[in-house]
Amino acid sequence: MFGECHAHIIMDAVNYKHAVNRHQTGVDESVIHAHFSAYQKLGIGFVRDGGDSLGVSRRAREIAPSYGIDYRTPIFAIHKNGHYGGIVGKGFDTLPEYAALVREVKVQGGDFIKIMTTGIMDFDTDGHITGNALPYALVKEMVHIAHEEGFSVMAHTNGAGPVYDALLAGVDSVEHGNYMDDECIRAFSQSKAVWVPTVTVVPNLIGCGRFSDTVLESIWRRAGETIRKAWKAGVTMALGSDAGAYLVPHGQGLLDEWERFKSILSGERDLEQRLELGERKIKEKF
Template sequence: MFGENHAHIFMNGLNYRAAVNCHKSGVDTDVIHKHFRTYQEKGVSFVRDGGDALGVSEKAREIAPQYGITYRTPVFAIHKKGHYGGIVGRPFENMKEYADLVKEVRKRGGDFIKIMTTGIMNFDMDGSVTEEPLRFDEVKEMVHIAHEEGFSVMAHTNGARAVREAALAGADSIEHGNYVDEEAMWAMKEHKTVWVPTITVVKNMIGCGRFSDEVLEKIWETGSRNIQMGYEIGVQLALGSDAGAYLVPHGQGIKDEWECFQEILGKNNKEVTEMLLEGERKIQEKFIRR
C-alpha cells in the first residue's frame, strides 16, 4: 500500500471550522487517535503532514509510533503575512522573521519546512488561482534559508509560473501544482522536484453540490492531462491526497488518489506503480530532519 504524502491530521474531511474548534482549548488527542486508527485499518504506514497552527501535527508525531506509522511534519507551514496560509501555519513579514520561524521549526523538532508561495484554486472559475504568487527572489531566499538549516522544502504552489519558479528556486516537492504547463514540468524534472498533485480533492467534489460540476469537471480534465504530460516528460510524481480536506477522508483519501492516477495513467501499470513508489521513497529520504 502507498503511504499518504500529503495530509492534515487536524482536519476532518468535512468542516474546517469544526475541526479547528476541536482543538481550541488544546490538542484533542482523541481526534488524532481516531485518524491514526483509520490509517492503520487501511494499511497506511507512512504519513507526511502539511502542518497546522494548533500543535496537532506536532502531537501526532508523538502518537504515530503506537500505530506503526512513520509520521513526518513541518509542525506548521510558513506564509507571508497578508497571503494565503493562515489555515495551516504562521506568518512572516520579512526574511529575518522567516528565518526565525525556520529556527523555531528546528527547535520544535520539525522534519522539514513547508512554505506557501501561492493561493489555492478558485473552484468558482476554471484556470484561476486565488491570488498572485510570491516573487521569485522571495521564494528562492526562503528555500535557501531552509536548506542552509538542513531542511528539505515542501512548497504549496499553484499556477504554471509559480511552479516553474519554485522548482528553479530548489523546492524539494511541489504540492498541488494545479494549472502547470510544459515549461513548469520540465523545470520540475530537471531540478528533481517531486510533484504531489492531490487531484482527488477535485474528483471527490464532483456531484457534491458545493461548486459547479461543470467547473469541477473542467479542472479535473485539465489536471488529468497535466498528470499524463508530467508522467510522459518524466517528472517524479508521488501520491498524496490532501487528506482532511473537504470530502477527502483520512485513510481513504490516498486510496482515492491512487484510483485517480489509475484512471489517468491506466490500471495494472507496473511502471506507474514503481514510479510512484520511487517518488514516495524520495520523500521519505529527503523529508526528515537532519
Template sequence: MFGECHAHIFMNGFDYRKAVKDHRDRPDEAEIRRALEAYRTHGVAFVRDGGDHFGASLLARRLAPEYGITYLTPGFAIYREGRYGKVVGLSYGNLREYAALVRRLADEGGDFVKIMTTGIMDFQTDRGLTSEPLEREEVREMVHIAHEEGFRVMSHTNGARAVEIAVEAGVDSLEHGNFQDGDSIACMAEHEVVWVPTAVTVRNLIGSGRFSDEVLKSIWKGLEENMRLARKLGVMFALGSDAGACGVFHGQGICEEYQAFQDIFPEDTALEQGLKAGEMRIRKFVRET
C-alpha cells in the same frame, strides 16, 4: 499499501470550522487517534503532514508509533503575512522574520519546512487562485535559508509561472501544482522535483453540489492532461491526497488518490514502481543536522 505523502491531521474531511474548534485550545487527542486508526485500518504505515498552527501534527507524530506509522511533519507551514496560509501555518512579514520561524521550527522538532508560495484554487472560477504568487527572489531566499538549516522544502504552489519559480529555487517537493503548462512541467522534469498533485481534492468534489460541476470537470480535465504530460516527460510523482480537506478522509483518501492515478494511467505497468520511488524520496524529508 502506499504511504500518505500529504495530509492534515487536524482537518476532518467534512467540516473545517469544527476541526478548528476541536483543536483551538489544544490538540484533540481523541480526534487525532481516530485519524491514526483510520490510517492503520487502511494499511497506511507512512504519513507526511502539511502542518497546522495548533500542534496537532506534532502530537500525531508522537502518537503515530503506537499505530505502526512513521509520521513526518513541519509542525507548521510558513506563509507571507496577508497571503494565503493562515489555515495551516504562521506568517512572516520579512525574510528576517521568516528565518526566525525556520529556527523556531527547528527548536520544535519539525522534520522539514513547508512554504506557501501561492493561494489555493478558487473553485468558483476555472484557473483562478485565491492570492498572488510570491516573487522569484523571495522564494529563492526562502528555500536557501531552509536548506542552510538542513531542511528539505515542501512547497504549496499553484499556477505555471509560480511552479517554475518554486522549482528553480530548489524546492524538494511541489504540492498541488494545478493550472500548469508544458514549460512548467518540463521545468519539474529538468530539476527532478517530486510532484504531489493531490488529485482527489478536485475529483472528490465533482457531484458533491458544493461547487459548479462544469468548473470542477474543467479543472479535472486540465489536471489529467498535465499529469499525463508530466509522466511522459519523466516527472517523479508521489501519492498524497491532502487528507482532511473537503471530501477527502484520512486513510480512505490515499486509496482514492491511487485509484485516480490508475484511472489516468490505465496501461502504465511501471506506475506502481514509479510512485514507490517518489514516496521513498519523500520519506527522506528529515532534517540533516
C-alpha cells in the same frame, strides 16, 4: 500499500472550522487517534503532514509510533502575512522573521519546512488561483534559508509561473501544482523535486453541490492531461491526497488518489513502481 504523502491531521474532511475549534483550548487527542486508526486499518504506514498552528501535528508525531506509523511534519507551515496560508501555519513580514520561524521549527523538532507561495484553486472558475503569488526572489531566499538550516522544503504552489519559480528556487517537493504548462513540466523533469498533485480533491467534489460540476469537471480533465504529460516527461510523482480536506477522508483519501492515478494513467505498466520511487524520495528528503 502506498504512504500518504500529503495530509492534514487537524482537518476532518467535513468542516474545517469545526475541526480547528476542537483544538482551540488544547489538542484533542481523540481526533488524532481516530485518524491514525483509519490509516492503520488500511495498512498505511507513512504519513507526511502539512502542519498547523495549534500543535496538533506535533502531538500526532508523538502518538504515531503506537500505531506503527512513520509520521513526518513541519510542525507548522510558513506563509507571508497577507497571503494564503494562515489556516495551516504562521506568518512573517520580513526575511529575518521568516528565518526566526525556520529556527522555531528546528527547536520544536520539525522534520522539514513547508512554505506557501500561492493561494489555492478558485473552484468558481477554471484556471484561476486565489490571491497573489510570492515573487521569485523571495521564494528563492526562503528556500535558501531553510536549506542552510538543514531542512528540505515542501512548497504549496499552484499555477505555471509560480511552480516554475519554486523549482528554479530549489524546492524539494511541489504540492498540488495545478495548471502547469509545458515549460513548467520540462523544468520539473530536469529537477530533483517530487510532485505531489493531490488530484483526488477535485473529483471528490463533483456532485456535492458546493461548486459548479461543469467547472469541476473541466478542472479534472485538465489535471488528467497535465499528469499524463508530466508522466511522459519523466516527472517524479508521489501519492498524496490532501487528506482531511473537504470530502477527502483520512485513509480513504489515499485509496481514492491511487484510483485516480490508475484511471488517468491506465495502461502504464510501471505506474506502481514509479510512484513507489517518488515516495522513497519523499522519505529520503523529508
